[in-house]
Every structure is written in structure tokens, then in C-alpha cells.
Amino acid sequence: MKEKLKKIVADAIKEVNSALKEADVLNVKSKFLGKKSELSLLMKDIKNMSVEDKKIYGPLFNKIKTDLELKINEKLEEIQSKIDIHLDETLPTDEEIGSLHPISIVAKDVTDILKRMGFTIVNGPEMEKEYYNFEALNIPKTHPARDMQDTYWLSNNDLLRTHTSPNQVRAMQKFNAPLRICAPGRCFRNEDMDHSHETTFFQLEGMVIDKNVSISNLIYVMEGMLKEIFKSDVKVRLRPGFFPFVEPGFELDCSCLICGGKGCSTCKNSGWIELCPCGMIHPNVLKESNIDPEIYSGFAFGLGLTRLAMMKYKISDIRILNSGDLRKLSEFNIE
């Protein structure tokens, strides 16, 4: 009897092990554990056995049955978990995604930084009144910047704004002092185009007015902003610059990122890049917008967003930016 059982177990295990498909295992199950299986038939004989034999074979049959069931279920699970999975995990991913214009990306970076310093973002029109673009900014009627060769004058006596500075006037007249605004926007100059000159470019205007705003504050904000923008220890220098709407006026240079300050073609061998005209707001400009220069002072700056984007992405030809050529523009992605 024991020999018979041993053989049944051995046969069953052998067949389970060699089964490949789910159906094979189910066949083995019914063959060895089914109602008409040899094992079931032998089990029926237990009732005819002696008391001693019953004590031996009862538990033995049970153990064989449970062991086989366990074995078969394990095999079933093994086969089921493998079923129909043909995975090539080395296939490439689908990376299709649109893109933002490099100017939008850079403008977002800069405005985020300025927002952390408490600046509100405002905007103004591209077709602008002479008053906002020149007159209210202390640019006299005889100033060369008003000439045809620099400014796009329009048939309706308006003009295309030559800088984002009209936003200063609009903000002062809308919000009054104190004030902390920035304004990214598109500007226009009547220029012949080449790899470094465009008729259409972006600036970001910034302006702070409060009691006791000083040159020291201006340097702090400018340095802080540029260090955040370039995420590196960029060197910054101020030198005198003249713009009718600021006094004192400065040109803010930063160390050339291409050559690290050693001198290259981008920085015309000076090691510095002219990045951001700025200065203390001219008293006449404050007065024109009904802010008392005896009480308030402030500073303003105009960051060249187009130049910044060109530096960040190492773009050598400014004309790419307005070309609409997706072969180039789509490379800049989203961030």
C-alpha cells in the first residue's frame, strides 16, 4: 500500500513539474486528485481497514492530498503569473511635447524672482502715445531718440514703444507711491537687422518708489536678481550711463558668461556684458506723475530679456527668435 502511495506521489510530482500550460496542470489535478483518481479509490478502502491501519493511513492520505494540492496550486500560480507577458522594456519613450518661446521661459524665471522680492507684474500697450514713451519720461522734443531713424512713428500719430519704460508712467499714474512693479514686454526700434540687431525685442522694466529708496537698494536688487537668474557667482559692476529719465543713471554690466571674463567676441574682449541700464528715477519723471520727489525717491531698470535669453541658450543669431522656425525654437522646451 505504502509503495503504491509513494509511486502515486512521485508520478504526480513528475507530471506537475513537466506541465507547461494551465490546462496541463488542471489535467494533472483531476487525474491525481479527482473523484475517480487512483488516490480517491484507495481512500475509499480506509473504512475496511483495521483500527491500527486506520490510525496510520487516515492522516497519511490527508497529508498526501494536501501536499499535492499545494504543489499543484503553486505550479498554477507560477504559470498564471507568466501568462502572455511579452515586454520589451528597452523601447524608447514617447517624448512628444510642445515648447514655449525662450523669451517666455526667461521672462517667467525673472518675474518669479522679482515676485519673491515683492514686485507686482503689470503690462502696457505696444502701440503707445508719445506722452508715455517720451514726454512723461523727461525725453525732450529735441532728443535724437525721437528721430525717425530710431522710432517707428505711426500714421495715427502714435508710435511703437521703443522701450518698456512707458510702463513706469502708467504704473505711477495708476497706483501712485509707494510702488514696486515689473513689466516684461515687447519693444520696437527702427533698425537694420543683422545677427545682433532686431527691430522687435523684449525688455523687462522694473521700478521701485518709496520713502528713502537709495542707490544701495538699487545695487542690492540688481545683484540679487542677476545672481538668481544666472544661478552662479556672476560679477556685477555699475558704471555711469546717461538716460534722461534717471539721475544718477547707470549701465549695469555682468561678467561675460561665455568666456568667464577673460574676453571673447561676445563681450568684445572686455570681459563684461552690458545688460541692464538703470538709475534713480529723475525728479522730473516723478513730478510729471504727481509723486513728490521731496518725499519719495526710487529706482528703475530695464533688463534686456532678449539678450538674456540669448546668453542663457547661447543663441548667436538674434533673428532666430522671431523666425518661427520650429526646427530651432522647439529645442528650448518648457523650462
Place this chain on the structure above:
Amino acid sequence: MLISCNKLKTHIKNSEDIDWLSIWDKFTIRTAEVEGIYQKGKDLKDVVVAEIVECENHPKKEKYHILKVNNGKKIVDILCGAPNVRVGLKTALVNVSGMVSGITIEEKKIAGVVSQGMLCSELELGIGNDHSGIIELPDNAVVGTNIKDYLPIEDIIVEIDNKSLTNRPDLWGHYGIAREIAAITKHELLPLEIEEVKNDKKDLDIKITDNNLCSRYCGLTIDNISNNKTPFEIKIFLYYTGMRSISLIVDLTNYLMLELGQPMHAFDSRIVKKIEVSKGKDNTLFTTLDNETRKINNENLMIKNNNEYFAIAGVMGGLDSEIKEDTTSIFLESATFDATSIRKTATSLGLRTEASARYEKSLDPNMTDIAIKRYLKLLKDYNEDLEVSSNLTDIYPNPLNPITVKLYKTTLYKYLGFNIDSSKVIEILESLSFKVEEQKDYFNVLVPTFRATKDISLEADLIEEIARLYGYEKFKVEPLKLDLTFKSLDNSYDEIYKLKRHLATKFNLHEVHSYLWYKTNFLNKYNIIKENTYLLGKKKDNILRDDLNLSLLEIANENASNYDKFGIFEVGTIINQNENIEKLSVLLVDNINNIEKIYMHAKNIVSNIFKTFKNIKVQFKNSKSQEYYNKEYCLGIIVNKQELGQIKIFQNKISPKKKVVVVIELDINMYLNLDKMITTYSEISKFQNVNLDYTIILDNEEKYCTIENVLSSFRNKLIKNYQLIDIYTQEKETRYTIRVTLSSFDRTLNQEDLQNFKTEFISYIKEKGLSIVE
């Protein structure tokens, strides 16, 4: 502008203490931007004064001479091709293994002669343009002297960016630059040596007709000028600073302009009778010194001599006024003309000269007489016997006086962000030739006229002087104080950014930028006629755009050859006559076969935008647009009965070949002004929903909205919503499968409820004339 350090040194006491190479970094951050520094004479080595002692024609080579030359140590053999060789001529010799123009000269056998060095022209020495022969040095030059000790060949030439000098008329001459350097380095500026004029003769006949345009005119006549040869030191200075040497009389006017910044003019006094400064007459032809005939207009300020035009004031003299070879007496002009008038004249004539460039900056009228006295002094250095033959005639109707500006200490400290010692303030201002009186609360500052013509008139202007010479690099930085004033809720910039980012990341669209004006060629090519506000002074590409989509179409057309399908967008301004309007334009480009798919995609994008950012369900309604769009498929995007934009298709004939261009246009301000809808909580039924699917059949000519209209008019309180789940198009008819979801708040729906609904629903649909599969 080119600046000679040799010249600057003559104006500064103890100038040898200054490091003339490194000072320019400081100058850039204190005063104006330096663009380049050039060291002259570096490529010249072992060049000496030498004398030709023998001169023979070369037997075979025409034009060549075999010379014996004394170089101070010995007599050497030289082969030379210059025409001006002669015995006794003192000239410059490069000895063997010496260097000229950076080339080392070796002993060399040329045409059978061993040449032991080379004689040089001015050009080869790098001190002039003359290459017609070897340099001719004065007879008193000592043979054997190193040429660099004999001529001021070694110099440092500095190029200063003209643009950074626009507001500093005082810096358009070496003397002004020297003043800055002296102030920066705390050195003393030396006064200019001048020759006073006794004024014991007759006044010249000078008249200014238009005082507004000529604030001062000084004239002087000088006779008996026998030496009109410019010495080398002045020649080299002029050459290094970019001027051409002509004759002593002319060169000294240029020298004064480069030194003081005051343009001058010397006329042959044989011609000058009666000078008048007045505006020209329209369409007068006038020939200038450069032998060009130019058309004058009535805005151009002219100098007249004896009622004939003589010079264009402040720009250029006339051909007739030229100094001749036999000129020995001159009429010297030193005047101040109006900056704007000169700029306009120079611009309108297309003739910007060194003089006009200076006048444009608003020159100080108080230097005209100094310039004449200085000229006289220099001319006398080379012409001991000259005679002043007139009074220094000075027409100066409204003299410019120095102005006084009160600089309050509180204002100064507020601007700087720190307190500065009064002694420092006074030291800085005085180093720049301001006069300062300190009072308890303020400084009384007298501004010299050379800074007062347009540069300095206010406190803030003086603060700049103090701040820049104090040194911006020494300022301590000071964070802004917290300002809790809450200004504006305007977050439109962020909203637009979010929208753009959504289009790029969710719908894979690419942002582009296009110009504010139409390209004329583009409009012509597609026969599109546009009338709008336009740019003045331009014949092409001058009409401002009133349709952003057209700008993008141009870009789409160019990309179509590189991509099968793509989508681009821009948020940009369009101009409607006098109005700026902000628009979003999206262009979806795909093969013409996919027109239906891509049109639906456009609708989905619009719905998605409004759902995402405004929580609003938009409606679409047929609308109209310009003639270059397809008439049939123009949908208005409607929210609250307002049309915010459109979805439309460009006509085939203007689209890229075999492609369709579907447009989404949205008015950005209308979009920004829409409030976000807030979805309030609504309770969900505890009982199970039931879905019933019905198929409704339409003829192919009809559109889905027929079904939608019927469905939306059907009222039944069990209906939760409808959904179109399948479309099946056959030859003549299309079957739309609609899923109707029913639910009740108070019970589970039973068979009877459903049966009642079915009957009611089907009969309603039929009643409305639609066929439904039962």
C-alpha cells in the same frame, strides 16, 4: 573717440605717477566706457636717425639707388627704391636685426647689393599715411638717436565709446578727459597756456541774425604766417587720434578741437569781408570742402561772407573758403551753434563731421575765446613773426553764467543710502572744477559752464558726480524694506503664462513670436488687401496687423515643408486703427484628409482650456470672419452669450499644399475678464444609476445639433445626463448612440419606472420628427 595718453600727460601735474595702462578700467566705472587700448610703437625696434652720405643709381635696376648711410656708429650700405633719396637727407633707418611694423630686418642681398638695413616711410613707421618716399627728418636731428627718443612714437591710444559721452560735452576733448583722470587719481590739472590778445585794433564785421541758433561767434585775423608746415609731434598726434594732417593752419584747428572740444575754422582772410550767421534758403546748391554739391534748406544754419554762402555752420566749410598753398593770413572762427539745429542739418545733409558731432552735444560757449587764444599761442610757437591784425571780435549777446545748485545733505544721504563726510563731498566736487560752500544743511555748489549746458542743473545731477567718484564698487548693498502695501490683483501675466504652458504641455503646441506688421510680399502673394494704421517712412512691411492668425499662417507655411503635422501659437498684440488688442492664436496644421479630426481637436482644445482655467462649459455657434477663411466652418466660441473667439479654417488657396490649417482665435482680455465658475457641492443619490442606450438616426445632410436640440428640450425628472457614445455612418444615414443616465434620490428605479420612461422618451423623439431604433 580716440585719446592719446601722451597728450593727457601734458595736462596733468606729476602724470608719471599714473599707470596709464590700468587707469582705464577705473575710468570706465567712474566716467565713460573704454572700448579699446592700443599700445603704439611696440613693433618698432632699433630704428635710428640716419643720414645719407653717398647716393648712386643702381646700374641695372631702374629707380633703385645704392646708398651709403651713417647710422651714428658706422657707414652702412643700403639699397633703396624711394624717389626722395639724396645726399644730406636725414631719415629713419632700421638697423640689421631691428624691427619695423613687427617685421625683423636682416642683412639681405638684393639685386646684387648687400643691404644692411632699411630706410622707412611714415607709413612703415606707423605714424602717418605717407608712403610716397622715406621720411624726411629736420636737419637738426642728431644722427644715431633712437627714433623713439626723437619722435613721440610710443603712445597709448584709448578708444572711448562715443555713445557713453552723449551727455558730456566737456569730454569731447583731451583736456576734459584729463580733468576726469586727474579727479579720479587725485592729481592736479594744469591750466592751458594761452596767448592774450591786446584788442587795440579794429573789430571784424561779424553779425548773427539768429541768436537762438548761434549763441556766440568769435573771430580773429592773423597775418604773416610764413611757416605752414606741421611738426611731427602734432602730425603723429593727429594721426593717432584719427585725423588727417593737411597744413599747420588747418591742423591746429583740428588740434584745438581734439584738445578742448571746440571746433574751429580757419579761412583765408584775403577772401573774408563781412561775416553773417543766418539760415539758408531752400534749394540753394552749395559745394562743400569735400567737393560735393549739396542742397541746402531753410532750416540749415549757414555762414555767409559778403552775402555769399561760405560754410555750413558747425558742419563743414565751403570749397571757396579753403586755405590755399600761398595763404599767409587767416580769419579764425570759433563759435557756438545750437545743438539740435546742427544735428538736424547734419542728418538732413547726410554729413556728420567731427565738428557737428561735438556741436550736437551742446558745447560751452565760454570756451570759444579760450580756443582762439590757445590757437594763437600754438601758432606762435612755430611762427614767431606772426601778427594779430584785428581785435578778438566777440559777438555774445546772452552770456552763459555758471549756475548755483543747492545740494541738501539729507537728499544726498537718502540717495546714497549712507552718510558721507562733507570733506569728501567738497574734495570730489572741487576736483571736477565745481566751487563749493558748505552750509549747515546744504552745500552751495557753483557749476562751471562746461558742465552746465545740459548735463548738470539739479541736486540729483550733483549726487551722480559724488557717487561715481566715490566709487559704486564701494557702496554697501542694502535690501529693500518690506512694503506691505497691497497694490493690485492684476495677475494677468501669470494667467497668460499658465495658458501658454497648458497649450505646450497638454496639446504639444509650440509657441512662436511674429512681427507686429504684415509682410507686404506675403499679402501680395495671396491677394489679401489690408488697410490699417501703418509705419511712417517705410514703403514695405509697413501695415500693422489686424489679424494675428495671418502672421502665424506665414510661419506655418514656412514650417510646412519640414513637418507633416504641427501646431503653433502666439499670444500677441493686434492693432485695430487706434486700439491695441491682445489675442491668442493657435494654428493646427495637418494633412487635408484629417480635416475632420483636426477640427474636432480644435474644439476639444477650446473646451479644455475653459474647463481647466475657468471651470466653464463653452458653447459653439456659427459665426463669420474675413474672406480668406472658409465660410462654412467658422464657429464662434460663446460664453455668457458673448463671442470670445472663433474656430475656423484658412481657405485652401492660402494654406500649404495638401494641408489644412485650423485656427483657434481668442480675445485675451475677454478671457482674462471671465470669472472662474465655482462648482458648488451637489449631493449624489444613494441609489444606483441606470444607463439606457438609444440609437437615433439622421440623414447624412443633417448635423448632430438636431439631436442635441431635441434632447435638451425633453423634460423628465429622472434624467441625470446624456452622452453621445458612438457614431456609425452608412451610405445615406448616420446612427448616433446616446446613453441616457437616469437616477432618483428617493428609491431604486424599478421596471415600471424604466418602462414609463422609455415610452415617454421614444414618443417624444418621434414627435419631434426623428427616427429612433426601438
